[in-house]
Amino acid sequence: MYDYLIVGAGFAGSVLAERLASEGNKVLILDKRNHIGGNAFDYYDEAGILIHKYGPHIFHTNSKEVYEYLSRFTQWRHYQHRVLASLDGQYFPIPINLTTINHMYGMTLDSSQLEAFFASKAEAKNILETSEDVVVNSIGRELYEKFFKNYTRKQWDLDPSELNASVTARVPTRTNKDDRYFTDTYQSMPLHGYTKMFETMLNHPNITIMLGTDYRDAAPEIQFKKMVFTGPVDEYFNYRFGKLPYRSIEFRFETHDQETFQQTGTINYPNDYSFTRITEFKYLSGQKHHKTSIVYEFPTADGDPYYPIPRPDNMALYRQYEELAKSQRNVYFVGRLATYKYYNMDQVVAQALATYKKIKKEASENTRVLESANGSLGRN
Template sequence: MKVDWVIVGAGFTGATLAERIASELNQKVLLIEQRDHIGGNSYDCYNQDGILIHKYGSHTFHTNSHMVWNYLSKFTEWRPYFHHVLAVVDGKKVPVPFNLNSIYALFPPKYAEKLEDLLIQHYGYGVKVPILKLRESASGDLILLAEYIYKKVFYHYTLKHWQLKPDELDPSVTARVPVYISRDNRYFQDTYQGIPKHSYADLFSRMLKHPNISVLLNTDYREVIEDIKFNRMIYTGPIDAFFNYKHGRLPYRSLRFEFETLNQEYYQEAGTINYTNEYEFTRILETKHLTGQISPHTTITTVYPMEDNPNNEPYYPIPRAENRQLYSEYVKEAEQIKDKVLFAGRLADYKYYNMDQAVARALTLYKQIAEKSI
């Protein structure tokens, strides 16, 4: 087989680059995917009970990028959807990110009102404050509040998910779910939010439906690459694996999903409920809240964190200084072959990308490719 490009990995990064190169540059692309489906971790499908599930944890699309939203809108209509997450704290389900409504749900009314006044006075209304910053800067009653939130919402949940304390991770991790001085219960406040109307699988199928794109599933690229003639490669898998771990393995956190279909219309009040302190699992997901599917049955997904292990699927790069240092060694290796191989994506960049960030990264890389092709 002869193509212009080989792209390894059919998630958002790989699919976006394949579509742009095929449709805009009119070049032939072979997309190689190790799994039996396109879509990466965003893949969804109907289970045997007819419920549309997100196979690798619920995925809610959100972005502030007009460019990204418009690009994906070429391949899907959207179901408007604002994601809501609840956390079980002291036996009560309260909004996450922790906000003013969470305070009133957990504290006596007069004390909650006092805490609200103090938060607005010190930080302002509508402000998102990372929990570590709140702990450092709080005074008086806000110190008690900060420690309460840290212990009840962040500490044990972070230990379960990452096997690290919040202050042992890069601050960008805890900043992803800040304390929100607001009554807005939405998990995200991005300008554009929604779920692909028909499915993520349909979105990806439309992206890759081009005569210049061939897709090879259930295939380790290393087993077939010698039989393919190509000019350049884009690799979206783990960068350390590409270089055969010559500098050591980059650590990742993994997940295990347990699915259960119930003979009832809904199981819980929101798409995601976090169990911050209790149980071994971190959260229970119910995809019907996201998809709007009408059915007398529902499927729930219980999510268990898994330790770093070569046999486990890598999901989350672990943002720590020593890991960034190790990653930099692989970046040096990548620089030496950049005329032949380009690296992009959550695993190749070793960055904690959201879906829109993965698309933006791919569109930016495509622009650089296109400029050199002129």
């Protein structure tokens, strides 16, 4: 008998497994893949270079709680990610900043002048409903078409005017020279990789791991009291209301017999080619090697579910599943797939930690109720 059956060994499942096991609970984790770590899984390729099997995962957070929690299981390598966009045979820093604009237009603006420049280009929108609205309202249509429109179409197979405002709002515009892709307080990579971090996290006598196992096949044979489900919520309910739409990615890995392939960690290709970006892993890991490995990303409609598609009709469909999920006793739905949200890694960790606190509070309240009931029986 297990106290908890956890479906999925990614961030959500692993964090909850560790927290619950640390309180004396017997935990079983199932994952249909043959490895732990979910989409953050990394490994050494044939050339001996540490690569990310499911595309680049760069850790960043403003949450001290999340950072300090993960620090129990890994040392960190300080790393601040930088991205360039390839446009018209030149490279420009993104998010768009002071350097981007001065380089693109051959100007020497300062920050206050750049604010006025953006204001002169912007098309004011009273309501920011779509991803197009967000960008055009901020920096105008010319820069929107150069940097955002076609990249978004490739990524989502939808025009930005068809997507929720949250998509392009993830990439801000700056009026200074800060060329870091993220500005979070904590920006680091696990020193020995994500997989090593997960191995340390799950190394507990109360945790049992079964890989290459579909929970639908195994669950009927397993005795457990409660479940944590981190897979697709529509799958859990056998697609009762239909499938929730996702975008997936095909990855093409290459190893080159040279020390570096490109001038920064990631280069985006907004307008050219069918791939969206190329990432070179040695920038992320800091590994020294005479060869280098890269990955091309080709967005696709088919494949593993990676990105929930943020459109009103999709959210309406998810709400139906959310109501079903709320009605389930002793089942907790956690993570990007289980809650159909476009979460970053730190947000999934935060959600898992919050769920653990909720579980602990519920257990404490149940104990008080039982003690109160037993006390009443003793007096009668």
